[in-house]
């Protein structure tokens with residue numbers, strides 16, 4: 001795998017449910033076709049030229065060294081660190097990425113900084129057995145469907161939905177906090193599916209974040225977006241209340257009638 005060096009790693013994120021964040025990889029082999037917001041931004045800035053480039057990830061070779069410098073600098077201001085917004089820390093079939101992510105989580109936890117993690121890959125079992133792993137870490141997967149044909153079209157090189165849920169349940173059963181990001185949830189012109197079936201499959205998690213699809217041209221072909229997301233957001237809220245799950249509906253997903 002190719003590598004790059006960066007000048008800085010930790011930064012304060014402007015995203016509504018996150019605090020500090022880091023991205024220790026450039027690109028992401030999952031190659032999501034929603035499309036991927038991170039890819040669009042990097043392409044716009046000229047950092048990545050093509051989709052194929054984006055799908056060939058490069059790890060940040062000096063990530064651990066940068067953390068040694070930056071943790072003491074930011075420690076008093078950090079509530080938690082999120083991995084990642086513009087890449088995937090447990091990228092499927094990318095062992096170098098997974099190995100570096102595990103080391104980064106260890107390093108942050110050893111400084112009493114907890115991590116929130118999100119992936120479309122799956123979590124290795126060894127994550128639960130590592131010394132110094134904080135059970136305050138929150139492990140999440142993205143899950144917007146249970147349909148594998150849909151996954152292959154929109155998240156082509158990611159882990160199967162089944163494997164994501166299985167690895168999350170493994171961590172849940174060992175006392176870790178778990179969560180699911182149901183974002184970007186597809187409109188019915190992309191796939192007709194039963195939200196309730198997806199929710200039932202993840203009823204064990206501590207938190208669900210639900211959000212609409214924003215950037216897809218195809219989604220704008222669906223006429224009843226507002227009614228659709230308002231109704232689904234309400235179903236997610238009610239499901240979470242009933243199952244004592246924390247719920248966060250992303251800004252702009254529910255709209256006034």
Ligand code: SF4
Nearest residue numbers: 028030031032036087
């Ligand atoms: S997993 Fe995330 S970062 Fe990777 S391509 Fe998909 S949306 Fe982009």
